[in-house]
Amino acid sequence: MLETRNLTKSFGAVHVTRDVSLKLERGERRVILGPNGAGKTTLFNQLVGELTPNSGSVHLAGEDVTALPVAKRARRGLSRSYQKNTLFDGLTVEENLGLAAAVHTGNATRLWADSLAKPEVREIVDEVAEQVNLMPFLHAKVSEISYGVRRQLEVGVALATRPLVLLMDEPTSGVGPEMSKGFHDLLNNLPRDLTMLFIEHDMDLAFDVADTITVLNYGEVVFDGLPEAARGSRLLKEIYLGSWEDA
Amino acid sequence: MKRSLLAALGLATGLAVPAAAEDLTVGLLLPFSGVYASLGNEIETGFNLGLAAFGGETETTFEIVREDTEVKPPVALGKAKKLILQEKVDVMVGVVSSGVLGAVRDMVHGAGVPLIVANAGNDEATGAACSPYITRMSFSNGQINRPMGTWMAEQGIEKVFTLAPDYAAGRQMIDRFSQSFTAAGGEIVGQEFTPFQKTQDFGPYLAQAKASGADAVYVFYAGGEAISFVKQYDSFGLKADLPLYGSGFLTSPLYVNAQGEAAEGVITALHYAPTIDNPANAAFVAAFTAETGRAPSEFAVQGYDAARVLVEAAKAGATDRASLAHALRQVSFEGPRGKLAIDPATNNIIQPVYVYETVAGEGALTQKVLAQLPAEADPANGCEMVPLSN
Amino acid sequence: MFRHTALRYTALVLLAAGALFQAFTAEYFGLEILTEILILAMLVLALDIVAGFGGMVSLCHGALMGVGAYAFAILSTKAGIAPPVAMAGAVALTGGIGWIIGAICSRSHGIYFIMATLAFGQMAYSYVFEAPIFGGDDGLGGISRLDLSIIGVDLNDSRSFALFCLAVLGAIYGASVLILRSGPGRSLSGVMHNEQRMRALGLTVWRVKADVFGLSGMIAGVAGALAAQHILYISPALLSWTVSGEALVVVILGGLGTLVGPLVGAAAFVVLKHELSAVTTYWHLVVGLLLIAVVMSRANGLFGWVEARWGARIERRMADATRKQQPEEVLSDA
């Protein structure tokens, strides 16, 4: 579904990702682990097109999308959430979801109707709101909801484009452990055919959701396999847990 | 459609309560802000002096309503409508720019309100677009520039380079000069038009003038552009080899002092210079100097004579719009500019034109009149004067 | 994102009532002022759509209006095209030019956007100023108004023309609301709040910007064509960047991004201008000081201030009632 081949990006002499090759099957849920500065977010940015790699390629559903701009990749089914909330702050939860759903349904550029009032848009909004537990907050403005709810909305907006592949950059970042757990239940309840790639700090939580695990260190893939194998890996403990203690 | 609008407006004004017989309401339509604000003020000062000097000769009292055109034709048209329809003025005086005159022309003509033009000089206003309601007491572009072409050719100047701002008046002034100059045997060796009100550095054009091989340069510039131009012309040292001639606005007394020594030796033609030697002018200059502390400009005398012509019309018994329009075009008098009359064929003023050189005087620059060219009526230029109905 | 509130409805009703009262009772000059307000209101609506709901602070809307005025004048006087067709042509032209400017400037933000639009506006100004066909600095006259005698209206009558402009303004207000609620309008709102996210969601951002800027340009074109018919004389001063600046002043004075506020601003500005210029030629000084005071006060203009003060209270009271009706209330005003 989503594949990268030898993705390399450097800023000057510093390689932020080096020869990253990943392959996600349809419906696969993969967690990317790695210490701070391992290149996880940079990898995401290259996947969605916000950064152009120096070499290597990105393939989505069998198509080489390396040369496509952000918006075109998104329309082909690649959606992401951000580590830092990237929402439409002055708007309501409903409008946030609606804007995304309108893009997906093609209503975002259609002049002749209210894009947010279209039945297909409203249907997506209700469905996503249900999926990420935002029903009670639909009419609240972003500024009026709590941080945890905003994190849910962050993922909800990404989901509202009905993606094939959902990339989530630390969806539970900054959220307490209690809520993180709930968040992961929520992810587990998403449709099984949705391919998911997400960055997560908390390994235990990650294992709740992940089918497979990739570990990045200094921009390189140092582990790629099943959670069970990762759990036992000494290498992973050294680099990942080591840095976790620091952080 | 336009006609019906004007008819409607005319109807509205016809219903206006007539003013008391001895009371005339005068709308002053001048720029009091914007680039020509100083001209507006100068004309108003002249106008007030004129009323003060001659107003006593008639029983009629004049009530003045001033409106600022901001030198924007659409604004001016709005203000003219206000004067005509709301203030119900009997006569309007003013209009500095030709653009404003073009804008208000149809309104004035349709409503039948006499307008005494106190500056705007486009030939069309007393040519193809002439109206019995529009009387020009200032000048026409052709009137000033045509004689100068002939005169310069007579002085033995053979090749001339011309420069002017790129807008209707600039092109018209140069065009009228070129026609008479070439008719008298001269040759125009180069002609440039500079972006109007956007040119601050004339250097590039002066270099072209210098390279053109002309005997002299003839220009039209006014206001701030005239100051910059004359100073820059001098700083390039062109005056010695390439004497500077122009229409007299170039070295108008209004801003010649800002040009300073750079203006010395510039020879220009205009319908007025403060050093014209006649009693009427002496009285006017004295009154103006007492009021402002400086010599009057052509703009001031235009305002002054506009007041005078109004008083003369009142003396002739004019009491309302129609009778004023009638009377205004028959006025003639000896003023600071010499003998003035209105050409019945076009309603344009007939006046002598003076060629003068700007020279150093006592403490300030002054104007040395070199020649008085005889008064000459403009050709009709397509004017078909509609007779006044009463 | 645009919402009608009880306060905004109230303001609209009051404005419309005031305009109608003025239209039926005023003398000649009062009608002139009313018409001036109505036309300025169209321009500032166009500006508020892009600046208040799209973050595209344009300094070329005056020029777009001027292009509309000149296009109408040239088409109807020199090309001999019937005024209604000329008007449609003028609106299409300004829309097209607006679309192109919006597309080219879509990559610029903040001050660069302001400067880029300023550049395009000045380009139009310089061209009109210098091309002989446009009459140069002197401008163009001989313009006729639309002929509505078919429905028994003579637009050459000031009162009819003012009422006609009021009707057009009402239609434009309705169209503005529709634009803001359309796909591109909503998306542009999203872009203003978070351009990066809209792009990440798959939106072709430049296209949305260009589309809405083009629609806004069409409204400016209508304002221009009507301004030409109002004064019956046009000059390049109409395109000068200070006109765009003044339009921006009006939007700010009224309340950016409220749609209703700029209408209030237009009325306040024109009345203030006429009252002040009757007293002093230094009226710009007063307007300048007022502008500084309004911006420094950090209130969102006159109407924004009222909204901040009373809007929330009224809103709370009406909350439940209005929320349920929202989809149907799109065009019940205007």
Place this chain on the structure above:
Amino acid sequence: MAHDLGFWILQALNALQLSMLLFLLSIGLTVIFGLMHFVNLAHGSFYALGAYFAASLAAVGGYWMGFFLAPVAVAGVGILLYSGLIKRMRKSGPMAQVLVTFGLIFVLLDVTRIVWGELALAIDVPALLSGRLSFLGVEYPTYRLFIIVLGLGIFAALAFVLGRTQIGAMIRAGVDNDAMAACLGINVERLFFIVFCVGCALAGLSGAVAAPLLSVAPDMGLQILIPTLIVIVIGGLGSLKGAVAGSLIYGFVQTFGAVLAPGLASVLIYALLAAVLVIKPVGLFPAKG
């Protein structure tokens, strides 16, 4: 018309002279923007004020008094405005700043009209700089050469200050990242204040220098504003290099446009600006990548 080499040298000097005048004016504006992210549309009004102060002072104490004191006086006005208005507007968005300074244009324009009247004022070239110099085979007005030399001198001085001195390093740090600069213990507020004053003084200086060349009239500030904005937007906001490049581009396009394509001269520069913005939306040499 066929022209000889002297003609082109003369035109090149004209272009250079115009460029330097614009450079003096735009450098203040661009550095204020680069450092403070503050857009000052009233910068042209400071230029006009400079010319008026110079004219008034020259009437009392001669050209050089105007030359040296006018920038000081304008900086004084700048200080007043800074502490009264601009300090409080710094955190506002570009639109608020554009509007406040747009309001300032109106206010300063009418203030000059009230104080100095509508009539254009005069200021003479000082005796030392009047006349002409023979130069590369052409005669060129000394005063214009003086403007060129002054522009180059100010450029050199600014390049030195920005590149080699501690305050320059502080300014560069501030342009790069003002929050970071504040962390490094730089008194950012004071830095802004100093830069703003210097920027105003340079605007005043360019007004004083331009005054003998042009006429000192109320609308001169409005007239110069658009060219200045074009210069800094083409060059890229915030950089010395950009201001120089923008000024030279403007000066040469304008001058040679007037000679080679008179009909297009004024549209040309706007078309160029649009082209730059399409290709490089932040100008040729922006302070930040």
